[in-house]
Amino acid sequence: xxxxxxxxxxxxxxxxxxxxxxxxxxxxxxxxxxxxxxxxxxxxxxxxxxxxxxxxxxxxxxxxxxxxxxxxxxxxxxxxxxxxxxxxxxxxxxxxxxxxxxxxxxxxxxxxxxxxxxxxxxxxxxxxxxxxxxxxxxxxxxxxxxxxxxxxxxxxxxxxxxxxxxxxxxxxxxxxxxxxxxxxxxxxxxxxxxxxxxxxxxxxxxxxxxxxxxxxxxxxxxxxxxxxxxxxxxxxxxxxxxxxxxxxxxxxxxxxxxxxxxxxxxxxxxxxxxxxxxxxxxxxxxxxxxxxxxxxxxxxxxxxxxxxxxxxxxxxxxxxxxxxxxxxxxxxxxxxxxxxxxxxxxxxxxxxxxxxxxxxxxxxxxxxxxxxxxxxxxxxxxxxxxxxxxxxxxxxxxxxxxxxxxxxxxxxxxxxxxxxxxxxxxxxxxxxxxxxxxxxxxxxxxxxxxxxxxxxxxxxxxxxxxxxxxxxxxxxxxxxxxxxxxxxxxxxxxxxxxxxxxxxxxxxxxxxxxxxxxxxxxxxxxxxxxxxxxxxxxxxxxxxxxxxxxxxxxxxxxxxxx
Amino acid sequence: xxxxxxxxxxxxxxxxxxxxxxxxxxxxxxxxxxxxxxxxxxxxxxxxxxxxxxxxxxxxxxxxxxxxxxxxxxxxxxxxxxxxxxxxxxxxxxxxxxxxxxxxxxxxxxxxxxxxxxxxxxxxxxxxxxxxxxxxxxxxxxxxxxxxxxxxxxxxxxxxxxxxxxxxxx
Numbered sequence: 001x002x003x004x005x006x007x008x009x010x011x012x013x014x015x016x017x018x019x020x021x022x023x024x025x026x027x028x029x030x031x032x033x034x035x036x037x038x039x040x041x042x043x044x045x046x047x048x049x050x051x052x053x054x055x056x057x058x059x060x061x062x063x064x065x066x067x068x069x070x071x072x073x074x075x076x077x078x079x080x081x082x083x084x085x086x087x088x089x090x091x092x093x094x095x096x097x098x099x100x101x102x103x104x105x106x107x108x109x110x111x112x113x114x115x116x117x118x119x120x121x122x123x124x125x126x127x128x129x130x131x132x133x134x135x136x137x138x139x140x141x142x143x144x145x146x147x148x149x150x151x152x153x154x155x156x157x158x159x160x161x162x163x164x165x166x167x168x169x170x171x172x173x174x175x176x177x178x179x180x181x182x183x184x185x186x187x188x189x190x191x192x193x194x195x196x197x198x199x200x201x202x203x204x205x206x207x208x209x210x211x212x213x214x215x216x217x218x219x220x221x222x223x224x225x226x227x228x229x230x231x232x233x234x235x236x237x238x239x240x241x242x243x244x245x246x247x248x249x250x251x252x253x254x255x256x257x258x259x260x261x262x263x264x265x266x267x268x269x270x271x272x273x274x275x276x277x278x279x280x281x282x283x284x285x286x287x288x289x290x291x292x293x294x295x296x297x298x299x300x301x302x303x304x305x306x307x308x309x310x311x312x313x314x315x316x317x318x319x320x321x322x323x324x325x326x327x328x329x330x331x332x333x334x335x336x337x338x339x340x341x342x343x344x345x346x347x348x349x350x351x352x353x354x355x356x357x358x359x360x361x362x363x364x365x366x367x368x369x370x371x372x373x374x375x376x377x378x379x380x381x382x383x384x385x386x387x388x389x390x391x392x393x394x395x396x397x398x399x400x401x402x403x404x405x406x407x408x409x410x411x412x413x414x415x416x417x418x419x420x421x422x423x424x425x426x427x428x429x430x431x432x433x434x435x436x437x438x439x440x441x442x443x444x445x446x447x448x449x450x451x452x453x454x455x456x457x458x459x460x461x462x463x464x465x466x467x468x469x470x471x472x473x474x475x476x477x478x479x480x481x482x483x484x485x486x487x488x489x490x491x492x493x494x495x496x497x498x499x500x501x502x503x504x505x506x507x508x509x510x511x512x513x514x515x516x517x518x519x520x521x522x523x524x525x526x527x528x529x530x531x532x533x534x535x536x537x538x539x540x541x542x543x544x545x546x547x548x549x550x551x552x553x554x555x556x557x558x559x560x561x562x
Numbered sequence: 563x564x565x566x567x568x569x570x571x572x573x574x575x576x577x578x579x580x581x582x583x584x585x586x587x588x589x590x591x592x593x594x595x596x597x598x599x600x601x602x603x604x605x606x607x608x609x610x611x612x613x614x615x616x617x618x619x620x621x622x623x624x625x626x627x628x629x630x631x632x633x634x635x636x637x638x639x640x641x642x643x644x645x646x647x648x649x650x651x652x653x654x655x656x657x658x659x660x661x662x663x664x665x666x667x668x669x670x671x672x673x674x675x676x677x678x679x680x681x682x683x684x685x686x687x688x689x690x691x692x693x694x695x696x697x698x699x700x701x702x703x704x705x706x707x708x709x710x711x712x713x714x715x716x717x718x719x720x721x722x723x724x725x726x727x728x729x730x731x732x
């Protein structure tokens with residue numbers, strides 16, 4: 001993975017010193033709360049429900065064991081012994097003191113980590129596919145270009161005070177695993193006539209106004225990516241709305257202008273920047289790509305014991321089925337360590353688990369790991385002959401729940417238990433659904449299904465693209481949950497459809513159960529939930545879920561009677 | 563109280579006054595005072611000939627929403643262009659400055675006015691501002707000591723360093 005040079009290191013150290021001074025001036029009253037707010041946000045620091053929340057960047061998902069051990073140290077020393085992985089390659093701590101944050105940043109800087117631009121109205125942490133570099137279906141490794149974009153976006157002087165936050169995702173695979181259709185800029189690497197370039201998608205996003213992005217450039221040669229992004233950002237910075245925070249994302253500008261007119265503006269701007277100094281050089285790409293060269297894989301790994309173990313032990317076979325993934329090198333697999341143990345907040349990881357994962361990475365995966373936007377940890381390069389040992393160690397540490405891609409592998413934001421923005425709690429809903437579906441045989445029979453939960457319309461839990469999406473809403477100061485069906489990520493990413501009126505928290509396990517019942521009753525052999533849904537439509541689900549439930553006129557009459 | 567002006571890395575006395583238009587005046591009726599005056603864009607556009615005839619030294623004030631392309635042909639008239647930041651979080655002025663310097667090659671003084679604070683000086687300087695009307699009550703001495711040197715390098719191409727770091731890395 002990328003190693004800092006002296007300049008990278010110095011910049012991060014200077015950031016720590018700058019923030020330490022800003023905290024000092026804020027404490028002494030030289031900086032007002034309003035003046036300090038954007039500064040602390042651009043260092044990942046929120047003032048939250050219970051305590052500050054501190055968000056640390058894991059650029060394009062890559063981490064090494066030393067970094068994870070440092071996060072464990074921070075969790076123990078400055079927090080309550082755990083952290084939370086978000087859906088955008090960040091780790092969040094929920095209990096640090098503001099005064100400690102400069103010291104935490106200094107600890108992070110020692111291991112080449114930071115919290116730069118993890119919040120605020122600026123270019124955020126660039127994200128990608130958790131299997132980058134090793135995926136069997138990969139066309140081009142996106143990590144070198146992701147690092148180049150990270151550097152370019154870091155402290156960009158023109159784009160530090162945008163109308164609203166700005167998120168870039170990049171993927172290089174056949175199947176999109178980076179949600180590129182739902183980012184402010186989504187970049188899909190592909191080849192045309194042997195040349196590498198990007199499909200540039202702009203104006204996607206979830207949140208309050210979920211919109212699938214639109215293609216503004218079908219093929220942009222890679223050398224132009226920075227100047228083209230500058231053109232997009234400059235048009236947005238100048239003409240994006242600033243009168244209403246809810247209408248300030250670039251997706252609203254693209255919608256208002258229409259994608260053709262928006263593209264024309266970007267192209268006109270780009271004509272001035274094209275082939276200028278921001279044009280990338282082969283030297284630079286080669287320099288950065290050198291940091292991402294393949295580790296020393298072994299040839300001829302003996303898989304006989306592994307095959308026998310799979311046949312002998314059902315629990316292991318299940319884990320292999322759900323939690324390991326194809327690797328481009330024969331004899332290797334990628335492993336997902338599940339942070340979706342039933343009853344534990346999805347994405348949460350204790351300091352002990354962090355240390356255990358760091359040990360596993362050192363022993364079995366070249367000392368590196370990744371985190372996924374599904375809030376799990378990935379060991380990307382495990383020999384198949386080691387999988388059994390990894391499984392046993394993961395099991396001892398509560399990291400082997402075989403539910404990746406299954407109903408209880410829920411994506412879930414911190415919700416009303418922690419977050420100031422939330423309208424409703426989300427973690428207890430996840431826990432209740434996990435408790436209801438605690439039977440592994442049943443979970444495996446139901447098969448692949450994404451259930452995503454967000455505690456408010458900001459959609460950190462990506463509920464719009466869950467096969468089943470759950471959104472917390474506030475109705476007269478009471479927490480309710482709106483359910484959507486049929487959303488999905490990937491190449492055919494689309495938004496779920498709202499099934500109908502919202503439900504109380506207590507109803508949610510039953511509602512999910514009924515949805516599953518309809519699927520099981522209607523599915524053809526080997527038909528996944530989504531395929532059944534696409535075939536039969538939303539009505540059978542709607543009818544079952546609201547069966548016997550008063551709504552419309554009947555509800556009104558019921559209310560009046562009561 | 564007047565804003566404190568930082569120019570050429572020093573606190574300095576400001577000779578320029580921004581022309582204010584009272585509520586009972588319009589750009590057509592407002593009196594054009596003598597001296598070093600920074601004229602709002604609308605006044606400049608309405609009374610360009612008059613301003614040129616009676617002023618040798620002319621300043622221009624741009625608001626965040628003002629489109630710099632509109633005055634691209636007039637730049638030779640201005641000794642100073644002030645870009646107003648009504649709130650420091652409104653970042654449009656950074657693009658205005660970049661365009662003036664990089665595209666239209668404006669060489670005169672480029673001044674940040676309004677909600678101009680210590681912690682934005684580094685970025686303002688990088689996009690091409692060379693004078694800074696620091697907000698009232700803020701510590702100009704401390705700003706001069708540390709505000710412009712927050713970082714020793716920048717990754718991107720900018721007005722102050724037209725070559726991105728990757729073209730300069732050994």
